[in-house]
Amino acid sequence: MIKKVQLPLQTMNLVVGFMVWVIISSLIPFISEDITIPPERLAIVTAVPVVLGSILRIPLGYYANVFGARIIFLVSFILLLFPVFYISEASTMTDLIIGGLFLGIGGAVFSVGVTSLPKYYPKEKHGLVNGIYGAGNIGTAITTFSAPLIATQIGWSSTVKLYLILLLVFAALNFFFGDRHEAKVKTPIFEQIKGVYKNEKLWFFSLFYFITFGSFVAFTIYLPNFLVNNYGLAEVDAGMRTAGFIAIATFLRPVGGWLADKLQPLLLLMGTFLVYTIAAIILAFSPSIGLYTVGSLAIAVSAGIGNGVIFKLVPFYFNKQAGIVNGIVSMMGGLGGFFPPIMLSIIFSLTGQYSIGFMLLSQVALASFVLVVWMYYQDRLVLAAEVFNSTGQGILVTDVSGTIRTVNPAFTRLTGFEKEDVVGENPSIMKSGRQSKEFYKEMWQEIKEQGMWQGEIWNKKKDGVEYLQWLNISAVKDDTGEVVRYVGTFTDITEEYRNNKNTNSSFSK
Incomplete structure (x- = not known):
């Protein structure tokens, strides 16, 4: 009262x-x-x-x-x-x-x-x-x-x-x-x-x-x-x-x-x-x-x-x-x-x-x-x-030439690369070598035509360990329609991939 x-x-x-x-x-x-x-x-x-x-x-x-x-x-x-x-x-x-x-x-x-x-x-x-x-x-x-x-x-x-x-x-x-x-x-x-x-x-x-x-x-x-x-x-x-x-x-x-x-x-x-x-x-x-x-x-x-x-x-x-x-x-x-x-x-x-x-x-x-x-x-x-800074997904931002401009804390947590390691570099420093040149050519062609691409891709951490990403790349455009940067967001799905692989192996037996 x-x-x-x-x-x-x-x-x-x-x-x-x-x-x-x-x-x-x-x-x-x-x-x-x-x-x-x-x-x-x-x-x-x-x-x-x-x-x-x-x-x-x-x-x-x-x-x-x-x-x-x-x-x-x-x-x-x-x-x-x-x-x-x-x-x-x-x-x-x-x-x-x-x-x-x-x-x-x-x-x-x-x-x-x-x-x-x-x-x-x-x-x-x-x-x-x-x-x-x-x-x-x-x-x-x-x-x-x-x-x-x-x-x-x-x-x-x-x-x-x-x-x-x-x-x-x-x-x-x-x-x-x-x-x-x-x-x-x-x-x-x-x-x-x-x-x-x-x-x-x-x-x-x-x-x-x-x-x-x-x-x-x-x-x-x-x-x-x-x-x-x-x-x-x-x-x-x-x-x-x-x-x-x-x-x-x-x-x-x-x-x-x-x-x-x-x-x-x-x-x-x-x-x-x-x-x-x-x-x-x-x-x-x-x-x-x-x-x-x-x-x-x-x-x-x-x-x-x-x-x-x-x-x-x-x-x-x-x-x-x-x-x-x-x-x-x-x-x-x-x-x-x-x-x-x-x-x-x-x-x-x-x-x-x-x-x-x-x-x-x-x-x-x-x-x-x-x-x-x-x-x-x-x-x-x-x-x-x-x-x-707070999202759980790794994020990297590049300019139109593909040079990395910034990454978020989750990127460092998932890859081991510090911000200072990658800013000014090309994302190719994380390549695992598993994907062919044709794979990347088709990926960038889709980004050019549709403004985005998403799918699985193998990359490499700072310590050399390979892991599977679910990667989304989007083209960011200005008011005139020109691409000004690219934003990539990804999650580590290696564990999920291995579990599915093991499950499939069990069923085949």
Whole structure:
């Protein structure tokens, strides 16, 4: 029973964590009426919660494996009581920065669930499960939409205090319904980091999540104030539009995870980054509110699907180090939400427009698309190499002139010839001398006419022992129909031949 409630419980935990995480950015139009915040500092105040929310994801992902999700969520919600109360009593910009920094705990809990929940489900469901959990970032939409409405009635300070009740309720829920017997992994954190930091896929996934989740967080933080200042929208209207952006990205996250379970995840990421590139170019031209809405919604769709796909890939490639890798990747995503608003503010203060910032986003998205394409074909090459190296059949590959270019480990095991012995040589070095010239002439004539030949042939091992092969030779052609290489695959059937011979001799007697 307890195990069955972990997905809904941890998803709701994430909802609450993200609700708390964006309190300041959602209420900044109201807070700035009481606390003087210079325009050039506004982006810093709203982005500060992202800092700790990003950096803490590494230790929280690690300790979720060590202590279990129950303890980490419980402690996190108790710790959040202090910055939430402090912000509700804030009277200066410094108070907001200090309190906002520790609000980051709310965003950091993300790495807890993506580390814990896959333990309860088979691999083929990890994309959907992490997608459903990731949909907990709807918490940012709930606060962005509801906090301004409540603040118009009771003021922003009292609105912030309401979150204290929510945190206490969920601390209690985790105490009673969290899984006390979750499987633990206690490999030291530095040992885990040492095991993954040289893996290029870790840094590729970090870049991809930096863009997908980073843009989600950045737009969540930056849209309310941007829409008010640049398009003259009312505060509540801006909040509702931002909530719509968040809702679309959040709803599509489990869809992205589900699609990644069913389809090739890297192909989905290619489509994601192509849409990102086009959407960012649209936004770069400072369009009307209509076109700006289209561009923003395209970003929301890409962010949602991309986020779901990435956290299908992480446990697939890093099963044993999922905790630390989830922490690193999700940290980079959080930092992706910290830098863009500040960068956009700096660019705007220097140029008076946001175009350069959006063009930078389009170029990074395009570079990511290229990297995903490279990863896709690299995976295919690795798969081909694994098949080549692990098959039990001997394989040798020659060029069109018959010179051996490579052989597989099974070739060495069956013949005794090392790779260095045969590369650059002709397969004739293995001839036994039992077959006539006419035999080879007919064999190559058949290959020329039909593209392949198969049959029995006597050859010689490195130690001079003759053995019988079942050999298949295929001609490999390019797109123009020209033969570019020959591939021979064979098995040793000497024992089978001798057994049949002995059996036939017995019957003849």
